[in-house]
Amino acid sequence: MPQLNLVYRQREAGDHLRDLSDYRRAGGYEALRTAVTTMEPDEVTYSLVRSGLRGRGGAGFPAGRKASFLPKDAALPSYVVCNADESEPGTFKDREIMEDNPFQLLEGIAIAGYAIGAKRGYIYIRGEYEHQALVLDDALRAARQAGFLGRDIFGTGFTFDITLYRGAGAYICGEETALLESLEGKRGQPRLKPPFPAVAGLYASPTLINNVETLSAIPPIVERGADWYAGIGGAEKSPGTKIFSVSGHVMRPGNYEIVLHQTTLRELVYDMAGGFRPGHDFKACWVGGSSVPVIGAESLDTPLDYESLNGVGTFLGSAGCIVMDDSGCIVRACLRLAHFYNHESCGKCSPCREGTSWLEKILQRMVDGDGRMEDLDLLEGLFGRISGRTLCALADGAVMPVRSAIALFRDDFVRVIENGSPRPEPMMEVAVHG
Amino acid sequence: MADYAPVDLSAGDQVEFELNGVRVSVPAGTLLVDAANAHGVEVPVFCYEPRLGPPVGACRMCLVEVEGMRGLQTACSTPVQPDMVVRTNSPVAKDAQDGVLELLLANHPLDCPVCDKGGECPLQDRTFRFGPGRSRFVEPKRHFPKPLDLSPRVALDRERCIACYRCVRFSQDVAEDGCLTMQERGALSEITTLTGEPYEGRFTGNIIDICPVGALTSIPYRFVSRPWDIDNTPSVCGGCAAGCNVELTVREGHIMRVTGRPDPNWEVEEGWICDRARWSYDADRAPSRLTAPVIREGERVQQPDLDAAVDAAALVLANTGRVGVLIGPDATVEEAFAATELAHTGLGGAPVQALTIDGAGLAPLRALPTAQLGDLDHAQTLLIVGGDPANQQPAVELRARKARRRGAHVITVGPRPHALESLGESHRSQPGALRAALEGLGDVGEGSLAICWDEADLAQEPDAAAVLARIGREREAISLEMGHGANAAGLRALGIPSTGLREQIAAGEIDCLLTVHADPTAAPGAAEWGWALGRVRHIVAVATHDDQVTERATVVLPAATHRETEGVMVAMNGRAQRLRAGATPPEGAAPGWELLIALGHRLGTPPPYRTAATAFAAASAAHAALGALTHDDLGTLGRPLPQTPVAGNGHVPDPVGFSGDGLPLVTVTRIFGERASHRSQALAEARTGADITLHPDEAARHGLPAGARVRLRTAHGECELPLVIDPDQPQGAALVATGVPDAGVERLLPADRTPVRVEITPA
Amino acid sequence: MTADEIRAHIDPMRHEFAEERSLVLPALKFAQTEKGYLSTEDLRAVAEAVHLTPAYVESVASFYDRLYLEPVGRRVVSVCVTLSCMLRGSDEVMEHLCHREGLGHHGGTSEDGVITVQEAQCLGYCDAAPCIQVDADQTRGPFTVEQAGELLDELRDAPVPTRYVR
Ligand SMILES: Cc1cc2nc3c(=O)[nH]c(=O)nc-3n(C[C@H](O)[C@H](O)[C@H](O)COP(=O)(O)O)c2cc1C
């Protein structure tokens, strides 16, 4: 992470930490030692609660609270599952963590396992991340060899191992219950909730599911204390740092670890990601991945944290910040996203299966020049009939970016309906990595 | 289709809640959909089906408003909580229902006028009551080439499918055949089997009943009738001893279709029926169906009208010396009762025998408390002894699978491989050594025990029966007899013996035989019976189809099938249930009980009853085992007969040894390898024939290659069969398929059904 | 692939899962490494190895984009077309590759059977937009239209893979 290595360790040179010895030199595995040799499992959970760490997978649910929901005296074994399906459009932060800093994730999973009394953890990694999976394979092997996984870790009797499970290409498997279904060898379709995974998850056992970034944040919290983490940033409900993946029409797309609340969207887009090509400027941005309402230039000075973003009508989500400049066509962007959700809808529940497919058809018609003014009302009606009525949040994610775009950029839609939409020139200069 | 689960509003432990402004109560834990339904409020559903296991909440049709809960809730998955405030008809809830329908209809072809489901379609229905007045969908609809045959009996129209997952869940979670699946995902999702394979199984047709749209339809029923010109009659299958309740769809006197009951009998089949029950009805119109009476005088064959034939039959019976009466296991209680009455009065005390299993050794098992099929749901351990329920009493298979899904430990013990062996712990017994296998079980699972035992196998091994009964008594088990013969238990209730007549014929004591739905040449002892039939001078046959008996009979009186007559059949576990005449018999045929009453009149002993109902009342007055029940008492769901336990003394009799030389013969039966399936056109592709199956080593020892035709010989008779070699079969036994018409396998078996060995040589 | 080969691959990991069914994805992925797609025979072999019905296995396989039930090219080239890559010219790249290989709009397999071009949903390399993934393990970008064409040439010349990781 080029901007800050506060939480996500980097070697001094800023290079990767793929060797266990490098990771150890950077202080790795001290947190696990501290946890298993000096703390009760509940203390670890409590420390997570106090740290204020929130889930980084999208929903932002307090990580410690989630861990505390697991029943203490369940008859079945508990599991930790790491959600490494990272398929949210515009999001590539987990990829970088796994690729460059795999041990911090493994250490975080082991600590989480210790906290909830699990003996096994799973990393469910998207099938397209085969390269990252190979890195993790190596890391797992090294960690086992060094005794950081397996029996009797640090001589404490704590036994824990991790299985890496490769997906095979399905966005929905990032949804936690779909992920569990997939991991159980079924079609990756979400389950009804309740019961929540904390009560009945993998193999109907108590299961803690967290995102890669969430779990990777655990070792520093254990090592440096919950208070340290809670004090970063200064937003009461959004402490800590967060990696934003910035992409789209910016000059320096990439991952940026920022301090929540202390950085504004403008700083992220212009200062860190390098702003725009000469002659172009900010038009719109889906700040939390594609499944959130789009925001315009008027929101650029919003501090990046959960509450402030809610305040401007969007979500921090997975912090996959997709930025579009004024060369882009908002209707085409919406169509592209609608296509994504239609392609990825699992098909289990009817409003999503039929609704996302209808949504794409309507937008396609608009882009093809066959739009009708009444389509805007039709779309609004359709959104109402999908959102909040489906089994999982995929469909809401399909609705929000488009619904907000119509609200915010209605004129653009009207123009496309009236005149069609010529395909804009893409930004094809080779990106400058920074 | 059972859209909602029954709710017992009188059960204890009720919770109160508010439903559309009215305070009501239901048992704690009831799901909102069911609770609402019990109080007359319909919450529309598509994916919910209480028989398919836990709700999946996929279709989102049942969204309702629950005060204090964020967003709308799926009523199918939300249990009622005390004081919950639920609105199923608020503007938001109605918009949700309307919205789901609009979306479901977006890609639905709306070809109702040409759809078999039209008029009885939940989608059509709910659209009318809950749905959109208009569709705003102007895009091209999803298109599939149509329709597709999932099997020779089930057609799939993918365009009509609303992806409710009911059929897939039936295949995966009820029949557990795992063959019908959803493939692809999202809007491309489609129902299919493994590419290129048909959906074959024992229960496939149930997916037609549960499909809430016209996506899955019955090929034999395709375009046959429209819902407004049919009548539906609740009846009983009559295909085996399980006694599944069915519904007969009738038009102009003909059966058009058989389906599971829309209001299932939860104690019996829960609305699931096997494919034989569903599709063998066309056997009633098979070429071998008797449609006109026959009188044979030497070489001359006449086809008089029914009245004249009854006259002739009465003459024959009155004037041919000593008469014997043989009753088949499918005869109804009324038919069997009228026949025995006739024997006692008009025929001057003629001996009567039923073609049923002699269950002398089964008394201790029959003294155990009898279970209804529904009771298996609550068993913690299920012990299945002998038999092959999947093929013989298919309803038991589904109940056993359900019990296992609910956590029961399933133990099977028996001499032949069968489908339920894979449900849990399986112990294959050596032929004739069931007792040893039972004694070797040690502890029989834990908790409440239900024993399912095969009538035929345990009758053959009375020592095992005694040991099993002891286990049952010690464990306070409930017992489910897996019987043979649709009304064998009814014949038993009437006190009709299973032996005697053949011996009397053999001794030359019988001159004339009256048969009622009885063809002993298709039953064990076929060879001996064939010989015996040759010894009587005349036969009067009351029968539905042409068979070896009717071909020799002097007078043939064509009878109604069990789909064409009123009557009572007693299922294997003593449940008396009513058949209802859906169809009318052919011109020249009449219900068997009517024919027998007419014979009574002609013979000068007119019985005091004229209808099936009064005949049953008379039977029930005369036989305490029928519990003084009447047709009215039985209603549409039937009633268990009172049990009259015979206290056993715990004595374990000696085993009955195998007779003859060669390999022990173990009979097997296949669901589509029996009479009804072989008469049915609809089941033509599913039919199986007779064969002998050997373990490869056994075949090698006999020098027999696979596919060879082999000659089988016992002390009783012989036949030729093709050989199947299968490494999953036990060694030291010859597995021979019985029940196949005209295969002659029954000739190998003795009439007393004792175990035999068989010699096998190349044919 | 045979059930025995699949068993040999999955047996060492059996103990990692409380239910055997979990092995279906690893088994399918492994079976696919042989030919780069799954034939009905492969599905049957997987079914046998994990004790499920072939229909069930096919139903699972068909759910995932990266399990192929029809033959595909020696190399599968996935062009990400989701928003970030679209803004950076993925449509132009996709069109160029399809045109070059004589394929329809949404891709397909080249006549010589070497290259399959397909659209992919966000590959998680938006910082390298427009990005292209070859099979499942090499993802790169950004590509210009010309560079993308050259990539296909390189792939054509590259040795035939010994196993296919899709
Ligand atoms: C359609 C959909 C896709 C999702 N994809 C991902 C994903 O790729 N990675 C992830 O960590 N969470 C994803 N989530 C969120 C998870 O369901 C879950 O909330 C998360 O893994 C919890 O981890 P956290 O609390 O650490 O954020 C997705 C949710 C939905 C509805």
Ligand code: SF4
């Ligand atoms: S909302 Fe979409 S993805 Fe989620 S369960 Fe329903 S159909 Fe599947």
Ligand code: FES
């Ligand atoms: S009936 Fe409740 S979601 Fe289908």
